[in-house]
Amino acid sequence: MLGAAVFLTLGLFAPQSQAAPGGAANPPGPAATASVHRSFPVPKSPHAISDNPRFRLSSQDSAEESGPRPAPVRTATASGQRSSSAAADACGDLSGVVDATGAALVQQLKALPQITCTYPLFGLTGEDARKAFREAQMVTVADALRADSATYAGDNRTATGQLVMFLRAGYYVQDNNADVVGDYGTALRSAARGALDAFFANPRSKDVTDANGEILNEVVTLIDSTHEAGRYAGVVKWMLGGYDATWPDRMNLAMQHVEWVVDNGFKARNDDRGWRAALKADPAILDTWAGFVTRNGAQLNRLDVVSNVGRHLGHALDVPELRDRLRPLLKDLINRYPNVGPTAPLTMNLGWATRQYDRGNCAAYAICDLGSRVLPAVLPVQHTCTPELRIRAQDMSPEQLASTCTSLVNQDAYFHRIIGDDGAIPGDVNTNLEVVAFDDYTQYALYAWAVYDIDVDNGGMYEEGNPALPGNQARFIAHEASWLRPDFEIWNLNHEYTHYLDGRYNMYGDFEAGMTTPTIWWVEGIAENISFGYRDERNADAIAEAGRRTYRLSELFDTVYGQEEDPEVNSNRVYRWGFLAVRYMLQKHPADVRTVLGAYRTGDWAGARTHLKQTIGTRYDADFATWLTTDCATADCGPLPEASVAPAPLCAQADPRQFDRNCRREGLAATTGNYSYHFVYLPAGVERLTITSGGGTGNADLYYGGGSWATTGSHLAKSTGAGNSETLTIDDPPSGWVYFSLAAAQDFGGVTLTTRSE
The missing domain is CATH 2.60.120.380 (Jelly Rolls)
Incomplete structure (x- = not known):
């Protein structure tokens, strides 16, 4: 499911532009002459399938090594205490493995009656993790695996699998607890290569049987753990060339784990251990890879092994030297199979790769019209709420359409009551909005990039376009919150609708011009306030942040997208703390808000900035800190006040109508x-x-x-x-x-x- 991530890189891509409407006298910044995007990314739901911003349509996707499901066996804990259960008797006490060294360690592992007895090793922490997996221990077991591989008989009769699983567990635990386990260096790298080389040199490693598949599955995963994808490109080539529908279940599982190897192997940039160097050395792998798909095309069914592995072929476009060879292969695959239905994860992911790595060359793949081809099939529902508001959806019932229309129409009135604006900014002709709703995050990520030319590593996107251009179409592209079903909700609908209203009634001109001074405290803060206030919902995340008192108000006036290195911290500052800053200002200093918005509405970004940073400066910081504790952390931040607007005079006409x-x-x-x-x-x-x-x-x-x-x-x-x-x-x-x-x-x-x- 295409490259995506969820805001922001979890949320905060810098927005692009909002073209300036004309009509104001001597507006600052360039005049609007061309249509440009003002793109607000939507925070990705925590329920989105994956954080991996590359190809994500498989439960197998993983940026790091993952451990197996624990088995109910007796094991060592971080405190050194031993736990047991009735089922543990089948495996015995793992303390011998944790405490042993040298030949005794190998003997303890080989004495385990089955591979699953190693599963608890993945959960070791503290001193037990250090004793078990320090580099010398790993080298000992890797050397033992090399020796064992010379006589490997195609099954687990010599406990080959237990040795492999120990190494897998060690890499997993060290990756998550390097400060405890210690670093891994060249000694282990050399030993692990020796073990893997010896295993794959044995002809029995290629037996297409369940017995071999049980071991091969774990050894293929060990390739990924050691980050040696490039060295074993020949193994992957053999598996791609030999796989067919007759392979037994365990061999199928080994083939599925090839996905980890090819995906993570492409992430090793400028590293001869990754796929880039290997593919340049043997480009014929690309032909084998494409042939793997076409030879097994009858199996394509969304999340099967052919689709899962085949879609990663598009990553190779990121290697410029391979593009000429890849273009005809990808053109054939993308157009050979339907772009909707069970084959869509393959074809649409490969199409996305051409946009990502070979942008501007769609004709080479015969997909320049891909978006218009899939649009009627994936978004067949069209509904008009009002002349100013319409919905295009993948699957919404009449009741869901009606409730969405009602929500937006009523929110419009709520927005104006809170803001107290004087009408649309002169020259802004964004008089209508289209809401696009895909059925779920997967469908959004598969198709929205092609139909609307947007990034989809987020939870949706508001595209304002050029509000000075007659006929411009403002559009919110979103997806249903499928995890809430049977309840119906479009993810972040009210937040993004506020961006539309805010852009039309508060924020003048080109958004990039507005970004010359920080305005995000307001832009995202008012969207959060209107969304939660209109829905009468408690913003629990923001209230929790208030208790931490992380930022001063004067700091929040400086907020920009991508400001904090940690994406989660960045998201907190933009959305939670934006909510708090705007809520405080609306409650405590509405006159200052009117002054700032007055400048925003005329494009006087410098004037607004001067008021925030000089007129206000740090004057409110102490009161803001008190408000966070007294009004917010303990009183849910208080109500969102409606704007104070002088009432119109009483009508003077004699006719009361x-x-x-x-x-x-x-x-x-x-x-x-x-x-x-x-x-x-x-x-x-x-x-x-x-x-x-x-x-x-x-x-x-x-x-x-x-x-x-x-x-x-x-x-x-x-x-x-x-x-x-x-x-x-x-x-x-x-x-x-x-x-x-x-x-x-x-x-x-x-x-x-x-x-x-x-």
Whole structure:
């Protein structure tokens, strides 16, 4: 499932650009003349399949050596105490293995009655790990494996597997506890090579039997543990050339572990132990590899061994000297099998490799139209919520479509109540948004790169495009939160919708220009606040961070993407601490927020920065620290306040139904099923009409009918949340009389209705 990672590299790729809308006097920065991307990556779900940012569509993918499932045997623990169970009697006490050295260690291992008795070795820690796996111990066992391999009979009659598993366990434990076990150097490297060379020199290592497969499976994995993929390229070539559907189960498992060898072997850059040098020395391996797929094409079925190993052939494109030989091979494979269905993991991963390593050369693979080919098949559902909002999905029911539309429409009103903005930024023509929802993370990672030309190592992507360009399409590309099923949710939907609203109403111009000064504290912080606040959910992660008091407020004004080396720390600073900084400022210093947003809305990034870093500076740091402890860590950070906006004047017209362009009427009422009808005259040139309702009791819904009376059955727009707080924003309304109404979903009274136009 394609290269992806989840934000950010877990989350924080630097966004690219938002083109500046025109219309402001002498705007800072370059004028918008071409469409460019403003790309917000979405934090990847912790439930995403893998952190590996390369090809990830297999349960076998692993960046490091992994241990087997523990068997119920008696073993040594870190404290030196011995534990036991009834089943442990079959294996005996492993303390002899942990404590032994030299020939006695080899004797203890060979005395174990079965391979699975070694499994607890993978869990050793502390002093037991040091005693068992220090380099001298590993060299002893590697030398024993070399000697044993000379007489290997194609099965485990001489306990070959126990020796191999000890070495595997040692590499695994040392990789995770190097400070305890100690370093591994040239002595072990030489001994391990000798052992592997001897094993593969024995013809019985190539027996296609379950008995050999039980050992070969672990020896192939040991290649990966020793990081010697390049040295044993010939072994992989033999396995690729010989594999077919008749191989027994244990040999199949050995073939699956070849995936680890080929994948991790490509990660050894500038290292003669990896695949790059080996493939340049013997490019015929590439032909064998492609033939492995076509010869076994009948087996292709999403996660089978042919798909798992075959898709890694695309990594070889990262070696420039191999590209001429690879292009026709990959062209054949990508176009030989369907790009949807069970063969998609092979074809789409190989297609992604051409984009990743041979970008701009799609014609060589006959896939320049790949995105348009797969689009109708993978995203067949199209639904319009409003003229400004539509959904394209892989698989959503009518009920799911309706609930998503309702969520976004109501969030729009919530956003404006919190922000108190004065309308869209002049010249911003991003009047509509397309929400794209893949069925799950796997489908997103397989297809979104091809259809929308985005990176998919994240949890989704908001693409703003050029908001000054007529016809520009803002788009949020996402996936369902499949792990929450049967509940339905689009991952980070409300967070990303806030980015759309924030870009339209708060952030002027080109995003790259905005990034000349740090604005991420606001951009991601307001998205988190609106998302959690609108859904009335507690931001537990941010509240936990508040108790740690990691950052001063003045530091958070400096936040940028990719600032912290550790991706998890970076994600915390951008999202959790962005939430905290914005929440504090909205609660405690709304006037400062209005000043900063006033600068952001005109593109005066330097002015906003001056206010944050000089006017405010460190003045609020002490109060912020107190707020983190008193208001946040112990009181869930308090409520998100609505903006303080001066109320419009009372309407002066004699007819209680009539409004002026900017006025309010109070005390409106109607009984269930009835209406409070209203209208307003708009001269030519009005760019935006905003109608809001609030206060009172009951449940009044707001409808807009344009040039006709507005009813529940005949209207152009509506806001139908619970209670009476509703907002409708009508861009480019017609001139003349326009009509709107409050419809009584329940009896309501005492409601205030306001019109504002610009």
